[in-house]
Amino acid sequence: MLRKTFEHEIQQVKDDVLILGSMVEQEILVSVETLKKRDIEGSRQILELDKKINAKRFEMENQVMILIATQQPMAHDLRLLASILEIISELERMGDYGKGIANINIRMGDQPLLKPLIDIPRMAQRGADMLHRALTAFINEDVETARAIPQEDDEIDGLYNQIYRELMVFVIQDPKTIERANWLLWAAHNLERVADRVTNICERTIFIATGELKEIDSSDDEQRKLNQNPD
């Protein structure tokens, strides 16, 4: 096979994307778990994990830059490597959302949770699952799956809206709960952003496979557009 070395190096980078992805999945799920259990030490470990994610991201970015400089990739190879740079940036930001949730837990200190966490862990689970499948679609250049996953963002948005309404009820009934409500709203917001970034990864997978670079609208966005332009 021609360009055996290059093929091997591309495969290594793709494997690294999966490794980085699984680190981020862990960061998201465990950060929510530590919040649910008020495990402050666990949250501090998440901060350490985030540092490792950041370091790995930069290491991968460097590796991709070296490949671009030395191998002069064209066509599919170029789209793949350029997209990997974007994808690892998305993953690093998702990791930051997990870190944000860990920080919320640490900052809450001794304050109890406003309510037992049910929907927030559900959001985390759904988001991590979407991420996992999106990265599998990336590896397999599965355009069909990449187009379908962003539609699940609606469920995540639905959970966020539900959490928002519930927390508002608490605040209206007892304004002193606003700070604790705010912490939880931030955590939910971070998880909502995780799902948005999964959509971005799916867009890149489609670009790698087809050369087409387009925003994927969730059905929520489609509905908003229809509402604005009824014709």
Place this chain on the structure above:
Amino acid sequence: MHILTNYQHHTNDNSPINIDIVNLSVYYGKFRALAEINLQVHEKQITAIIGPSGCGKSTLLRSFNRMNDLTPSAHTEGEIRLDGQDINATGIDVVDIRRRIGMVFQRPNPFPKSIYDNVAYGPRLYGVHRRSDLDGIVENSLRQAALWDEIKDKLHQSGLSISGGQQQRLCIARALAVEPDVILMDEPASALDPISTLRIEELMHDLVKNYTIIIVTHNMQQAARVSDYTAMMMIDEQRAGNIIEYGKTDVIFTNPKDKRTEDYVTGRFG
């Protein structure tokens, strides 16, 4: 104008065409080296022709200015229209064709004359003899070739006494001196060092404002750097050269439509 294209053709823009190749086949004896080539070259743009060795790139390039006529066994079918006129038609002045469509070769080939006389040779053949006119043409041509500042004080030195990169720019100046419309370049930098290569590429970016340029190159990164359009050639089962894809260079190198083009530009072809 009827164009038959049996390949991925995706220029789809409105920039003017000045060379129109219609069903061009070139034979060396009984062997068909090019099979029914159809191609539209955009005016004042750089078109690169790429493809593996032996696919007919240089044969195609030499068709543009009828250099294949110099090969006794070669004959041509089909049309090459320059500004609407078929250059292979009966009665065409082939010398004028070669003035209008100049050529620069892989190895610099200045005449064993002075730098001045290399550039003045063509204009003199066309009847320009007044010294002041020739001086103006020589300076203008050498300036266009980005060579004037380097050799203006040694115009009477031999054209062979300067470096390889300078010799190639001298050959470009020589072609420019007779006011061509088109410049053909057959791997113009492959015999040059990297810095001279980049100089030639920069020069091409300047020249294309006034001239249509067609370049054959094995260097894909060069084709990607310099050209506006790229034609990908390959041989068919009968070993005749074909164009398999033609489009804007940025598309050919980021998202080619034909798998054979993809395999070639990514280095998987073999």
